[in-house]
Amino acid sequence: MTEFIPPGSRFIDLPSPFAMKRGGVLHGARMAYETWGALDADGGNAILIVTGLSPDAHAASNADDATPGWWEPMLGPGKPIDTDRWFVVCVNSLGSCKGSTGPASIDPGTGEAYRLAFPELSIEDGADAAAHVVAALGIERLACVIGNSMGGMTALALIARHPGLARTHINICGAARALPFSIAIRSLQREAIRLDPMWHNGAYTDDAYPESGMRMARKLGVITYRSALEWDGRFGRVRLDSDRRDDEDPFGLEFEVESYLEGHARRFVRRFDPNCYLYLSRSMDWFDIGESCGGGTEAGLAKLQLERALAIGVQTDILFPLQQQQQIADGLRAGGIDAAFLPLESPQGHDAFLVDIARFGPAVADFLAALPPAPTGRAG
Amino acid sequence: MTEFIPPGSRFIDLPSPFAMKRGGVLHGARMAYETWGALDADGGNAILIVTGLSPDAHAASNADDATPGWWEPMLGPGKPIDTDRWFVVCVNSLGSCKGSTGPASIDPGTGEAYRLAFPELSIEDGADAAAHVVAALGIERLACVIGNSMGGMTALALIARHPGLARTHINICGAARALPFSIAIRSLQREAIRLDPMWHNGAYTDDAYPESGMRMARKLGVITYRSALEWDGRFGRVRLDSDRRDDEDPFGLEFEVESYLEGHARRFVRRFDPNCYLYLSRSMDWFDIGESCGGGTEAGLAKLQLERALAIGVQTDILFPLQQQQQIADGLRAGGIDAAFLPLESPQGHDAFLVDIARFGPAVADFLAALPPAPTGRAG
Numbered sequence: 096m097t098e099f100i101p102p103g104s105r106f107i108d109l110p111s112p113f114a115m116k117r118g119g120v121l122h123g124a125r126m127a128y129e130t131w132g133a134l135d136a137d138g139g140n141a142i143l144i145v146t147g148l149s150p151d152a153h154a155a156s157n158a159d160d161a162t163p164g165w166w167e168p169m170l171g172p173g174k175p176i177d178t179d180r181w182f183v184v185c186v187n188s189l190g191s192c193k194g195s196t197g198p199a200s201i202d203p204g205t206g207e208a209y210r211l212a213f214p215e216l217s218i219e220d221g222a223d224a225a226a227h228v229v230a231a232l233g234i235e236r237l238a239c240v241i242g243n244s245m246g247g248m249t250a251l252a253l254i255a256r257h258p259g260l261a262r263t264h265i266n267i268c269g270a271a272r273a274l275p276f277s278i279a280i281r282s283l284q285r286e287a288i289r290l291d292p293m294w295h296n297g298a299y300t301d302d303a304y305p306e307s308g309m310r311m312a313r314k315l316g317v318i319t320y321r322s323a324l325e326w327d328g329r330f331g332r333v334r335l336d337s338d339r340r341d342d343e344d345p346f347g348l349e350f351e352v353e354s355y356l357e358g359h360a361r362r363f364v365r366r367f368d369p370n371c372y373l374y375l376s377r378s379m380d381w382f383d384i385g386e387s388c389g390g391g392t393e394a395g396l397a398k399l400q401l402e403r404a405l406a407i408g409v410q411t412d413i414l415f416p417l418q419q420q421q422q423i424a425d426g427l428r429a430g431g432i433d434a435a436f437l438p439l440e441s442p443q444g445h446d447a448f449l450v451d452i453a454r455f456g457p458a459v460a461d462f463l464a465a466l467p468p469a470p471t472g473r474a475g
Numbered sequence: 476m477t478e479f480i481p482p483g484s485r486f487i488d489l490p491s492p493f494a495m496k497r498g499g500v501l502h503g504a505r506m507a508y509e510t511w512g513a514l515d516a517d518g519g520n521a522i523l524i525v526t527g528l529s530p531d532a533h534a535a536s537n538a539d540d541a542t543p544g545w546w547e548p549m550l551g552p553g554k555p556i557d558t559d560r561w562f563v564v565c566v567n568s569l570g571s572c573k574g575s576t577g578p579a580s581i582d583p584g585t586g587e588a589y590r591l592a593f594p595e596l597s598i599e600d601g602a603d604a605a606a607h608v609v610a611a612l613g614i615e616r617l618a619c620v621i622g623n624s625m626g627g628m629t630a631l632a633l634i635a636r637h638p639g640l641a642r643t644h645i646n647i648c649g650a651a652r653a654l655p656f657s658i659a660i661r662s663l664q665r666e667a668i669r670l671d672p673m674w675h676n677g678a679y680t681d682d683a684y685p686e687s688g689m690r691m692a693r694k695l696g697v698i699t700y701r702s703a704l705e706w707d708g709r710f711g712r713v714r715l716d717s718d719r720r721d722d723e724d725p726f727g728l729e730f731e732v733e734s735y736l737e738g739h740a741r742r743f744v745r746r747f748d749p750n751c752y753l754y755l756s757r758s759m760d761w762f763d764i765g766e767s768c769g770g771g772t773e774a775g776l777a778k779l780q781l782e783r784a785l786a787i788g789v790q791t792d793i794l795f796p797l798q799q800q801q802q803i804a805d806g807l808r809a810g811g812i813d814a815a816f817l818p819l820e821s822p823q824g825h826d827a828f829l830v831d832i833a834r835f836g837p838a839v840a841d842f843l844a845a846l847p848p849a850p851t852g853r854a855g
Contacts, residue, residue, distance in 0.1 A: 273712065345757055349760075
């Protein structure tokens, strides 16, 4: 079992025991996080970022880790999330393997990794854990919670379960509930891992590792993270050079797109713990803001308390389709919140928020620039 | 190795040797087909149907096999493809395991199943084999060739390689070339089969069979054959009844959509030969009408000879997206052919042509009803 902890990580212990929504508790659990910028004297300039399934807390370079982060062009001095103005916190999700406690972490009760003994993980647990980090950093009120992809679910759960903690919210390619197409994709990814004989019911080792299952899961992920439109222009029907293909094998890598998937898979399979992947993946299926608030999804959204919100989506996203961000904005507006819906024409599909900074940057920057100062400051 | 041959199948031997486009030959190969209706004295009322990857030749019930076929509501007396008027031939694809020769068939040179010793299969080989069946049945000129999905590729290849054989063409959810998204999906399906240790480089048996790989491949197929939109309405977030789920396993079947996929997979995995699946799947990746005609895809289409054509597609199809049927119609028109493009608003995705008969039926019926009698009859 391996955890992949960025060198700049800081840690905050969760309350022990930490009760999980679906039952079970964690003892001695912790959250990894990183920060950028400085917290104002009145604590009113804090932004929390909650992430998609796989990212760590290293969203961008900072004093503790100068290497570029996964959202480097978006976060820093003078960037769309301007750390000259904002104090930004990014947490690694509870259940992940990148510093926060998850199935790959040691269970203090046994001295062994949790593996499948980790309690069932929900998006709400991740939200509670992130809220605890915020409080432990002395932040009474967030100027904004930004959630990408799975983090868009986490942010909504945080807003629902911790009313008043966030003044505003930017939901980026997120969703208020999981729908059957994305459940089906994730179910198949999990099945690929679980069908790999090396998975061994979660008891794999580095030497006997479900590499095939992880490869399949990652490739299917990449297929659904991007878009057919982008790939038409990017790969078309281009073949690999003959020295990069095995012409003896009619089923081997031949097209550039196959090589691209293979490269993504190779980089991923040993950099993310398979059991953590299963838990985080399933937590998304279970999420429906309507379930945690009572009533349906729209009712759940209408109960949320915020001053302002923005839901951004992309026409080419098949995993978190545009209608889901529209639903978030509509639902929040039905609850009296000043909520905007911003559909972008990015060709890159779900991953657009990571790469199409030309569109996402101004959208996020404009929203944050227009935020009025916190009305009551630290007294919140 | 098992072949799955519908009881009403008839057979026509291919020329022996039968030369394959990418090299290699078949000896003693045959094609399975079924027919409906009666051939006119002048032979002018014949329609050929070429199919998607998995169907057999039993498109509908007939005198030889009263069981419903895979296109039952579309084909028969008084139906959209009206067998009171038309003599209809449906062939099982070359390379399949449903009566036509394929990797699961016995290689007469060895007395053993071909398995991976089957020569590389191309869409063009399937087209040549289908054209041979047409000729062997005494048909000099087809009133129409109808191709669905992969069959839409096969039909275009047939038109390109056998000019004058078909007067008209209906392309249903087909494509003039494979694009990277569908190549990626198929590549992953093949990888699922090939990564299954039971695949054993094609040398599986009924007792040691790559069931997991086939299950994964089929589930991914079903996901891409339908649409997110349809599933939202059909499954939503409905859970299985508690007696149908294993609440002890957080990763077991819980949502209706997961059970639906599992049911599809179970029905398929032992009803289609894995090696045949690999060959047919790869043949689609390789197809580009521009390659077999010289020049690009549009140039390839513009060279085709037809009197009239119709390309039908569906907005929700992610595997053969609507732009591909638009490209077919545009390309044929650029060559001076009276070609129409008909986008339908079916919610069912790529599979709409199998289930949304309310939309596809009239479209096909209207095209066929408007066909003028063959100008020169048998003399073609």
